[in-house]
Amino acid sequence: MTDSGSTQPESANIRPPSPPKLLVWLRRNLFNSWPNSVLTLLAVGSIYFVGRAVLEWAFFTADWRPVTNNPMLYLVGQYPRDQIWRVGASLLLVSFLTGMSWGEWRGIMRTFAMLLAGGLAVLGIIPAGGQMGSLAVHVFFLINVPVIFLGFLLGSRKFVTGSWVLGGWLFSFLVIPFLLRGIGDGTVLPTVETSLWGGLLVTLILAVGGILLSFPLGVLLALGRRSSLPVIKIFCVMFIEGIRGVPLVTILFMSSIILALFLPPDLRIDRLVRALIGMTIFSAAYTAENVRGGLQAVPAGQIEAAKAVGLNNFQTTLLVVLPQALRAVIPAIVGQFISLFKDTTLAIIVAINELLNIGKSILQSDVEFLQLQLEVYVFIAAVFWVLCYLMSFASRRLETALGIGER
Amino acid sequence: MSDPIIICRDVEKWFDDFQALKGIDMEVHKGEVIVIFGPSGSGKSTFIRTINRIEVHQRGQIIVDGMELTHDVRNIAAIRSEIGMVFQLFNLFPHLSVLQNITLAPIWVRKWSKAEAEEIAQQLLERVGIPEQADKFPGQLSGGQQQRVAIARALAMQPKIMLFDEPTSALDPEMIKEVLDVMIELAQSGMTMIVITHEMGFARAVADRMFFFDEGLIVESGTPDDIFNNPQEDRTKLFLSQILTHD
Ligand SMILES: Nc1ncnc2c1ncn2[C@@H]1O[C@H](COP(=O)(O)OP(=O)(O)OP(=O)(O)O)[C@@H](O)[C@H]1O
Ligand SMILES: [Mg+2]
Numbered sequence: 001m002t003d004s005g006s007t008q009p010e011s012a013n014i015r016p017p018s019p020p021k022l023l024v025w026l027r028r029n030l031f032n033s034w035p036n037s038v039l040t041l042l043a044v045g046s047i048y049f050v051g052r053a054v055l056e057w058a059f060f061t062a063d064w065r066p067v068t069n070n071p072m073l074y075l076v077g078q079y080p081r082d083q084i085w086r087v088g089a090s091l092l093l094v095s096f097l098t099g100m101s102w103g104e105w106r107g108i109m110r111t112f113a114m115l116l117a118g119g120l121a122v123l124g125i126i127p128a129g130g131q132m133g134s135l136a137v138h139v140f141f142l143i144n145v146p147v148i149f150l151g152f153l154l155g156s157r158k159f160v161t162g163s164w165v166l167g168g169w170l171f172s173f174l175v176i177p178f179l180l181r182g183i184g185d186g187t188v189l190p191t192v193e194t195s196l197w198g199g200l201l202v203t204l205i206l207a208v209g210g211i212l213l214s215f216p217l218g219v220l221l222a223l224g225r226r227s228s229l230p231v232i233k234i235f236c237v238m239f240i241e242g243i244r245g246v247p248l249v250t251i252l253f254m255s256s257i258i259l260a261l262f263l264p265p266d267l268r269i270d271r272l273v274r275a276l277i278g279m280t281i282f283s284a285a286y287t288a289e290n291v292r293g294g295l296q297a298v299p300a301g302q303i304e305a306a307k308a309v310g311l312n313n314f315q316t317t318l319l320v321v322l323p324q325a326l327r328a329v330i331p332a333i334v335g336q337f338i339s340l341f342k343d344t345t346l347a348i349i350v351a352i353n354e355l356l357n358i359g360k361s362i363l364q365s366d367v368e369f370l371q372l373q374l375e376v377y378v379f380i381a382a383v384f385w386v387l388c389y390l391m392s393f394a395s396r397r398l399e400t401a402l403g404i405g406e407r
Numbered sequence: 408m409s410d411p412i413i414i415c416r417d418v419e420k421w422f423d424d425f426q427a428l429k430g431i432d433m434e435v436h437k438g439e440v441i442v443i444f445g446p447s448g449s450g451k452s453t454f455i456r457t458i459n460r461i462e463v464h465q466r467g468q469i470i471v472d473g474m475e476l477t478h479d480v481r482n483i484a485a486i487r488s489e490i491g492m493v494f495q496l497f498n499l500f501p502h503l504s505v506l507q508n509i510t511l512a513p514i515w516v517r518k519w520s521k522a523e524a525e526e527i528a529q530q531l532l533e534r535v536g537i538p539e540q541a542d543k544f545p546g547q548l549s550g551g552q553q554q555r556v557a558i559a560r561a562l563a564m565q566p567k568i569m570l571f572d573e574p575t576s577a578l579d580p581e582m583i584k585e586v587l588d589v590m591i592e593l594a595q596s597g598m599t600m601i602v603i604t605h606e607m608g609f610a611r612a613v614a615d616r617m618f619f620f621d622e623g624l625i626v627e628s629g630t631p632d633d634i635f636n637n638p639q640e641d642r643t644k645l646f647l648s649q650i651l652t653h654d
Binding site: 299301302304305306307308309310311312315319320323324327 | 456461488496499501511560561564
C-alpha cells in the first residue's frame with residue numbers, strides 16, 4: 001500500500017490535461033443520462049420561474065409596512081417603552097455569557113457567538129421604523145457586539161473555569177425573569193405584568209424555558225420509567241403515556257384553565273407561567289421517550305464495569321449511562337426541541353402574545369394592513385425558519401464534535 | 408499461611424429456575440493466583456461475578472477480606488473498591504478518554520484530587536506499557552491496548568484482589584501475549600488473582616491452584632502440576648485433551 005502511495009504523484013504528472021472541473025461535475029451528476037438531463041432541465045426551469053416570482057413579489061409587489069413600521073412590536077410586544085432597558089439589560093447579559101462560553105469552550109460556542117453578534121449587528125445597522133429607528137436602539141444593538149467579544153476575552157482567561165460560565169448562565173436564568181417582571185410589590189423595580197410582554201421575547205421565553213425545564217424533567221421521567229421501585233415506575237409510565245396521548249392544544253387549555261380550578265384561589269399562577277408549564281410537561285414526555293431509547297442502547301457491560309470499579313448507582317447513571325444515552329439521541333432531542341419551538345405558536349389559543357399573535361394584532365390594528373396578511377405571515381415564517389435552521393445546524397455541529405469518542 | 412482473603416462456602420445461584428451454581432467451596436489466600444477453567448456455560452463467569460456482587464448469590468456465604476457479602480450497601484461498596492475486575496469485552500467507557508477511564512473511580516469513589524489521580528493513572532499506563540495513549544479514546548485503540556487500559560483502570564483503585572473473566576479470548580492472537588505479559592507481571596508482584604482463562608501456558612507459568620468447573624460445580628482442583636500431569640476425573644481429562652490439542 002505504501003507503493004501505490006509513492007507512485008501516484010508520478011502517474012498524475014503524465015496524465016493528459018483534464019477538462020475543467022465544473023464541466024466534469026455537471027456531466028457526472030446532472031447530465032449522465034437522457035432522463036436525468038430532462039429532469040435537471042425541468043428542475044432548473046421551475047426553480048428559475050418560482051424563484052423569480054418570489055423575488056419579484058418580495059421586492060416590488062409586497063408592501064412590508066406592517067413589518068417595517070414598528071418592528072419593536074415583533075420583538076417585545078407591548079412591553080412599556082420606558083422600561084424597555086430591562087429587556088436590553090437581559091439581552092446584554094445573554095450576549096456577555098455567550099461570549100464567555102465561546103472563550104471557555106470554543107467549538108460550537110464560537111458558531112453561536114458569531115451568529116448572535118452577526119444578527120445583532122444587522123439589527124443595529126438596518127434602518128427601521130417606529131421606536132426601532134431611534135439612534136439609542138441602533139447603538140444598543142451595536143453595543144452587544146463588543147460585549148460579546150468582551151465576554152470572549154474574559155472567558156479565554158486561564159482562571160475562568162467552565163463552572164464560572166455555567167454559574168453565570170444559571171444566575172442569568174434566575175435573574176432575568178425578575179428583571180423583566182419586577183421584584184415584589186414593585187417598589188424596587190416597577191412591575192411589568194406578563195400580559196404586556198410579547199413577540200419574540202415571549203416566543204423565546206416559552207421555547208428556551210420549555211427546553212431548559214423539560215430536558216431535566218424528561219431525563220428524570222426516562223430514568224424513573226426504568227426504576228425498580230414500582231410506584232415511581234407506574235407514575236412515570238402514566239405521566240408519559242398520558243401526556244403523549246393528548247394534543248398540545250388540549251394540554252395548554254388544561255394547564256391554563258384546569259390548573260386554576262385545582263389550586264386555591266389566592267394562589268394565582270401567571271398566565272405565561274401556566275403556558276410554560278403546559279409546554280414543559282408536553283415536551284418532557286417526548287424527551288423522556290427519546291432518552292429511553294438512548295438508555296436502552298447502553299450495553300449492560302457498561303453498567304457492570306461501572307459497578308466493578310466501585311461507582312454507586314447514582315454515579316453509574318450520572319457518569320456512565322446518561323452521557324452515552326444522551327449522545328446517542330441528540331438528533332432526536334434536537335428535533336423534539338425544534339418542534340417545541342414551533343409549537344410555541346399554539347400558545348396563541350390561551351391568549352399569549354407570542355410572535356404569531358403579535359402579527360395578528362398588527363394586522364388588525366390598521367385597516368390598510370388588512371390586505372397584507374401574506375407579508376406578515378411570510379415574515380414570521382422566515383423568522384421561525386432561520387431560528388429552526390440554526391438549531392438543526394448547531395445540532396449537526398454538536399454531533400460531529402462529540403463523534404470523537406465513539407466506539 | 409495467613410487467613411484466606413476470599414472464603415466461599417456452598418455458594419448457590421439461580422437464574423429463575425435454572426441453577427447456575429450448585430454449591431461452590433473455595434478459599435483463596437493473599438497473593439495466590441487461581442485459574443478457573445471449564446466448558447462454556449459451566450458457571451465460571453457467574454461465580455466470579457458473585458465475588459464482587461455483580462451477581463447476587465441466593466445461598467451460602469461469601470466473605471471477602473473479613474466482610475460478608477449481604478444486602479448491606481456499605482459492605483458492597485467497600486468490597487467493590489477492594490476488588491478490580493477485567494472483562495472479556497474490556498467494557499471501557501467509550502465516551503471518556505483513556506486517562507478519564509482510569510481516573511473516574513479514584514476521583515469519585517476514593518475522592519482523590521484530579522491531579523493526584525492523573526499522576527497515578529499515568530504511572531499505571533507506564534506499567535501496562537502504553538503511556539503515550541493517555542489522551543486517546545477507547546475506540547481508537549487496538550483490542551490488546553484496550554484490555555491493558557482496562558487492567559490499569561481496575562488497578563487504579565488499588566485493589567487487593569483482581570478478577571479476570573477470559574481477558575484474552577476476544578483478542579487477535581498477536582495481541583494475547585501483550586496482555587498476558589501484564590498479567591504475569593501482576594501475578595509476580597504478589598497480587599491476589601482469580602483468572603478465568605483457557606491460556607494453559609499462563610496457568611502453568613503463574614497459577615498456584617487451578618479449578619475445573621462443569622455444570623455449576625467444581626469437578627476437580629489442584630496445582631497446575633496435578634491438573635496437567637495427573638488429572639483424576641474423566642471430565643477433566645476429556646476437557647484438557649480438547650483444549651490442549653486445540654492449541
Ligand atoms: N443473566 C442470566 N440470565 C439467565 N441465565 C444466565 C444469565 N447469565 C448466565 N446464565 C446462565 O448460567 C449458566 C452459566 O453461565 P456463565 O456465563 O457463568 O458460564 P461460563 O462458564 O462463564 O461460560 P462461558 O465460557 O461461555 O463464558 C449458563 O447456562 C448461562 O446460560
Ligand atoms: Mg463466561
